[in-house]
Amino acid sequence: MHPSPHAAAARRSGPRFPTFIRCAAPVIAASAAFASSSAMAQAAEAPASKAPSLEETRITLGKWIETQQIISKERNDWQQAKEILRGRIELVGKEVSVLRDRIVQSEMAVKESDKKRDDLNAQNDQLKAVQAELLAAVSGMEDEIRKLAKMMPQPVSERIEPLLQRMPTESSASRVSIAERFQNVLGILNELNKANSEISVAYEIRTLGDGSTSEVQVIYVGLAQAYYISPRGEVGVGEPGDDGWKWRPEPGARRAIMLALEVIEGKHAPTFVNVPLRIR
Secondary structure, X not given: OOXXXXXXXXXHHOOHHHHHHHHHHHHHHHXXXXXXXXXXXXXXXXXXXXXXOHHHHHHHHHXXXXXXXXXXXXXXXXXXXXXXXHHHHHHHHHHHHHHHHHHHHHHHHHHHHHHHHHHHHHHHHHHHXXXXXXXXXXXXXXXXXXHHHOOOOHHHHHHHHHHHHHOOOOOOHHHOOHHHHHHHHHHXXXXXXXXXXXEEEEEEEEEOOOOOEEEEEEEEEOOOEEEEEOOOOOEEEEEEEOOEEEXXXXXHHHHHHHHHHHHHOOOOOOXXXXXXXXXX
C-alpha cells in the first residue's frame, strides 16, 4: 500500500524544524555562555572598583562612634536640663503659691486695717463731739464760779483765790486741758460746799453804822448769812450780793448775836438762838 501524497509531504517537511533547532542550539548556548561570563567578570570587577579602603572604613567608623557619643551626651544633657527645668518650674510654682497666699493675707490685713481705721475715725468723731460738750460745760461752770466768787465771804475768797487764778482766760484756754479745768472747778466747788456747810468766825475790818471802821468778829453761817459784832458791842448783818457782801447795822439783834458768838466760842451751853434772817 503506497502512502498518500499528504503523508509524504508531511514526512518530507517534518524533519526540517528539528534540524534547524539542532543547528542553532550551539550558537545560542555559546552566546549565553559568553554573556554569562561577561556579566560575572563585570560583577567581579564592580565591587573591586567601589569597595572603600581600610583607612576610610576606620575613619567612617570613628565618625559614626563620635556621632553616637555626641547624640548620647546631648540626650543625657537634655535629660539633666529637663530635670533642672522641671525642678525650677516646681520651685517657681511654690513661690507663686506662697506669694498668692501672702497677697490674700495682705488684702485681708488691708481690709482689717481699713475697718479699724473707720472704727477709729468714728470713735474720734465721737470723742470730738464729747470733747466739745465737755468744753462747753466746763466753760459754763467757770463763768458761774466767777460770778459766785464775788459773793463769797472774805475767808472763803482767800482760800479759793489760788484756784480762781488757775482758771484760764479766753486767750489761754487752748493751753489748758479740759481735764485740768474740770479738776480746778471741782476743787473750787469742794471748797464752796465745805464753807456752805459750816459756821465760822473771822476777824475783818468793817464800816460801822456811824461811818467809822473797826475790826469786828464776823459769824458766817454757810454762804448765805453773816453777823458781826464790834468791840464796842455794835452789831450788824451781812448778806451776799451780785457785787459782794452787803452789810447793814442791826442794833436790835445785839443780844442774840452776842449769845450766838458765845455758843460758838464755847462760852455758853449750846442752845437755839433767834437771829435776823432774810431769805431771798
